[in-house]
């Protein structure tokens with residue numbers, strides 16, 4: 001999701017709704033409610049017997065989504081479904097849902113435009129802000145604590161593993177020399193001083209280091225693994241899972257997990273290749289360029305009791 005002309009636009013909205021195959025009266029889970037774009041799409045299709053359960057560990061995002069979804073429910077009146085929002089990491093999903101209770105599960109991974117565009121949240125090198133990067137601002141170490149307290153070796157490893165930055169050792173050395181590092185601008189300058197810009201590419205030399213710190217601070221890869229492991233137990237037979245990822249580490253985890261599940265007879269894969277955004281969407285919403293959607297259906301006979 002990104003902002004375009006001040007609007008927050010959900011990525012691959014139509015595709016996500018189509019793959020989720022939303023049925024009136026069903027129970028659907030949006031694991032990453034964010035600003036509620038996809039969630040609104042689900043709520044509009046659910047009908048009065050339906051239920052949306054939404055997760056987001058960012059309290060600011062959840063409050064905005066709550067207001068947006070309340071407005072949609074008011075508009076729908078007696079046709080509005082039930083909406084429950086939960087301010088926890090989606091890895092806790094199994095403690096909120098009964099086994100085999102969900103008809104569909106969506107995860108639109110990564111950061112929202114609210115998080116990325118606000119300098120004070122410390123995700124972006126475009127604007128100078130405190131080096132924070134926590135999605136959940138109530139807990140956990142900030143990116144500043146990580147860069148200032150980890151050893152050079154630990155920093156190099158985490159930048160390599162979470163950012164696929166080939167110059168991770170050089171970057172880690174420069175960070176340690178530049179300590180204390182307290183702002184996004186300072187970190188971006190330190191990295192740019194040792195990583196040359198990629199020829200012919202517009203991406204900032206600090207992109208991979210920022211990605212690595214963000215993933216590390218928010219334990220993003222562990223979160224995705226936990227969700228993919230829990231999903232088959234929570235979905236009804238024939239229910240759908242849709243995962244939208246924005247970088248190769250996330251996408252690889254989703255791809256490998258679904259393939260392994262298919263091998264074990266758990267999933268039927270619906271997207272042989274990941275679905276990507278068309279030119280028009282990318283033009284309106286540049287963040288959609290790197291989005292990859294994978295969908296799968298849980299194997300087994302559907303019981304029609306609705």
Ligand SMILES: C[S@@+](CC[C@H](N)C(=O)[O-])C[C@H]1O[C@@H](n2cnc3c(N)ncnc32)[C@H](O)[C@@H]1O
Pocket residue numbers: 001008009010011031032033034035036037038039055056057058061088089090091108109110111112113135223224
């Ligand atoms: C890309 S945005 C989702 C945008 C949303 N689909 C929309 O249409 O507005 C991702 C959101 O997921 C949240 N998030 C990321 N990882 C999470 C996790 N492990 N548990 C809960 N929320 C998470 C982030 O805080 C962020 O608000």
